Amino acid sequence: MSAPLLSARGLKLAFGGVKAADGIDLDVMPGEFLAIIGPNGAGKTTFINMTTGYLKPQGGRIEFAGEPILGLSPRAIVRRGIGRSFQLPQLFTEHTVIENAALALAAHAGIWSPFVPLLRPGYRAAAERLLDRFGIAHLTETRADALNEGARKLADIAMAVALEPRLLLMDEPTSGVAATEKMQVVETLVRVLRAEGVTAVFVEHDMEVVARFADRVAVWSQGRIAALGPPEQVLNDPAVLRDVIGIAGHA
Amino acid sequence: MIAEGLIALVGAGVLLAVAIAVPWLKFVLTIALAKGIAVLGILLLLRAGQVSFGHAMFLATGAYTVAFLAPAMPEALLLIPLGGLFAGLLGLLVGLFVVRYRDIFFGMLNLAISMVLYSLLEKLYHLTKGTDGIRVARATYAGFDLPRETQEWLMFAIALGLAALFGTLVAAYLRSPMGRALAGIKTRETRLEFLGVSARRVLLFAYVASAVMGGIAGTLVALTTRHVTPLLGYWTSSGELVFIAILGGAGSAVGAFLGAVAFELVRVYAAASVADAWQMILGGVLLLVILFAPGGLWGILAGRLKVRA
Ligand SMILES: Nc1ncnc2c1ncn2[C@@H]1O[C@H](COP(=O)(O)OP(=O)(O)OP(=O)(O)O)[C@@H](O)[C@H]1O
Ligand SMILES: [Mg+2]
Numbered sequence: 001m002s003a004p005l006l007s008a009r010g011l012k013l014a015f016g017g018v019k020a021a022d023g024i025d026l027d028v029m030p031g032e033f034l035a036i037i038g039p040n041g042a043g044k045t046t047f048i049n050m051t052t053g054y055l056k057p058q059g060g061r062i063e064f065a066g067e068p069i070l071g072l073s074p075r076a077i078v079r080r081g082i083g084r085s086f087q088l089p090q091l092f093t094e095h096t097v098i099e100n101a102a103l104a105l106a107a108h109a110g111i112w113s114p115f116v117p118l119l120r121p122g123y124r125a126a127a128e129r130l131l132d133r134f135g136i137a138h139l140t141e142t143r144a145d146a147l148n149e150g151a152r153k154l155a156d157i158a159m160a161v162a163l164e165p166r167l168l169l170m171d172e173p174t175s176g177v178a179a180t181e182k183m184q185v186v187e188t189l190v191r192v193l194r195a196e197g198v199t200a201v202f203v204e205h206d207m208e209v210v211a212r213f214a215d216r217v218a219v220w221s222q223g224r225i226a227a228l229g230p231p232e233q234v235l236n237d238p239a240v241l242r243d244v245i246g247i248a249g250h251a
Numbered sequence: 252m253i254a255e256g257l258i259a260l261v262g263a264g265v266l267l268a269v270a271i272a273v274p275w276l277k278f279v280l281t282i283a284l285a286k287g288i289a290v291l292g293i294l295l296l297l298r299a300g301q302v303s304f305g306h307a308m309f310l311a312t313g314a315y316t317v318a319f320l321a322p323a324m325p326e327a328l329l330l331i332p333l334g335g336l337f338a339g340l341l342g343l344l345v346g347l348f349v350v351r352y353r354d355i356f357f358g359m360l361n362l363a364i365s366m367v368l369y370s371l372l373e374k375l376y377h378l379t380k381g382t383d384g385i386r387v388a389r390a391t392y393a394g395f396d397l398p399r400e401t402q403e404w405l406m407f408a409i410a411l412g413l414a415a416l417f418g419t420l421v422a423a424y425l426r427s428p429m430g431r432a433l434a435g436i437k438t439r440e441t442r443l444e445f446l447g448v449s450a451r452r453v454l455l456f457a458y459v460a461s462a463v464m465g466g467i468a469g470t471l472v473a474l475t476t477r478h479v480t481p482l483l484g485y486w487t488s489s490g491e492l493v494f495i496a497i498l499g500g501a502g503s504a505v506g507a508f509l510g511a512v513a514f515e516l517v518r519v520y521a522a523a524s525v526a527d528a529w530q531m532i533l534g535g536v537l538l539l540v541i542l543f544a545p546g547g548l549w550g551i552l553a554g555r556l557k558v559r560a
Contacts, residue, residue: 052445073444074444074445075444075445075447075448075449078444078445078446078447079447083445084445090439090441090442090445091439091442092431092434092435092438092439092442093438093439094434094437094438095431095434095435095438099431102428102431103428103431103432103435103446104446106428106431106432107428107432107443107446107447107448108446108447111428111429111432111448111453112428112429113427113428113429114423114424114427114429114430114456115420115423115424115427116423116427116428117423117426117427118426118427118428118430118431119426159442159446160445163446163447
């Protein structure tokens with residue numbers, strides 16, 4: 001068996017009395033798609049925040065590709081190859097979609113050139129290609145704050161993918177996306193990530209999406225992992241059905 | 252971009268024509284161009300959503316560089332870049348500290364630091380002659396000691412040339428990855444960090460650039476007025492730069508100069524006709540701009556000419 005790409009051990013973090021992480025142990029294997037499910041407030045986003053350096057756990061350790069990353073800044077962690085997208089998409093709202101994408105590409109290639117245009121032909125073409133792969137090439141000139149939720153999520157993820165991460169953490173990529181476009185959004189996403197060979201962890205409330213696209217499912221509950229395994233096993237576990245899916249289904 | 256350059260070119264032509272037609276306005280326009288260069292710096296920081304209420308400190312740095320060095324080394328063509336250099340160094344020092352803060356804290360820290368510099372200029376009498384200020388020694392230009400009229404024309408030409416240079420550089424910078432990242436600080440600073448980019452470093456570059464431009468502006472003011480006082484670095488002078496930036500409109504580098512020329516002309520004419528009320532007139536104008544033309548004079552002009560800002 002190959003070594004895990006991401007390995008978390010004993011992560012702990014409490015906010016006042018709330019245990020947002022209460023001993024999280026998790027290995028993410030290279031190439032897999034791991035879904036995180038669980039009720040609101042279970043600590044799913046907190047796990048992503050700790051892994052990306054945004055929050056510092058009070059205990060435990062995290063290794064990425066065999067090296068400890070705890071204590072590194074979000075910037076340093078991004079540069080090591082962990083990308084993330086956000087529960088609430090974090091786009092540059094006053095920039096157009098293509099500028100958002102191009103800025104991500106520029107950030108990856110080296111942003112420190114003050115006098116050549118961002119949208120020079122090379123970057124423009126690369127940004128268009130990127131957006132095209134996500135199926136939003138027709139929106140290049142739209143300002144980011146005018147996008148619908150589906151496109152917003154895809155643009156947000158496209159920006160993370162522009163950095164060519166080895167591991168991508170996605171926080172609820174489909175929340176807020178209209179039911180009619182949800183499956184299409186996920187399909188697009190999965191196609192791109194598989195093609196890139198990106199390992200993905202995604203928080204998801206929609207069990208249909210989880211069942212269809214996840215290789216493994218981790219069930220979060222009150223800062224702990226209550227169950228972990230392939231979707232057909234986890235999603236049929238009576239305890240999970242009762243404690244998690246009953247609630248999460250309505251979230 | 253091309254339309255913007257065209258407007259700038261026409262604007263420069265108009266200024267030149269006015270300076271020829273009304274010779275005494277040459278002085279006013281030179282000062283306006285100098286201030287416009289400083290306002291370019293304010294404009295950069297506005298792009299990041301930050302307002303500095305202390306940028307006159309860089310203007311004063313440039314001006315006092317000229318006043319201190321001119322007796323020993325009167326060459327204007329060296330004094331101008333030296334003023335920019337010293338202001339830039341001060342900008343780096345102050346910038347390393349203030350780019351950690353945002354919004355009201357950023358604005359007030361700039362103000363506070365500029366007040367420290369102001370009181371140094373005022374209190375260190377044996378160096379600065381306090382509030383009396385320093386009379387600037389006569390400068391040479393490429394070694395030539397020119398008659399007064401020629402010197403005035405030359406200063407006007409230098410100011411115009413530097414305005415064009417920095418205007419062009421700023422316009423290019425705002426379109427570059429760094430400039431677009433700078434604008435990203437205003438809307439989504441966290442995303443910048445998650446792109447692996449240090450927002451502080453992005454802001455620091457803009458801050459130092461703004462300090463250099465402030466310093467250059469200060470040298471032009473000193474060489475033109477031939478007299479520097481601590482008032483150049485007082486908080487009202489800083490406020491004036493912000494005022495001009497908003498009046499001119501933050502949408503384009505051209506706006507900085509539109510605002511500065513309008514400001515200086517209103518000041519001169521209003522002060523002559525209604526001596527006590529010109530601040531009131533300026534205040535009224537600013538109010539109207541904020542309420543009815545948030546894009547400033549540039550916004551109005553660009554709207555008329557259908558230029559994409
Ligand atoms: N920065 C913070 N400060 C204080 N409390 C926090 C912070 N972040 C999270 N929490 C708390 O920690 C708990 C876990 O939050 P988290 O956002 O990780 O949940 P989640 O599983 O992502 O929920 P949701 O499905 O609603 O997004 C919640 O009780 C939340 O209020
Ligand atoms: Mg969450």
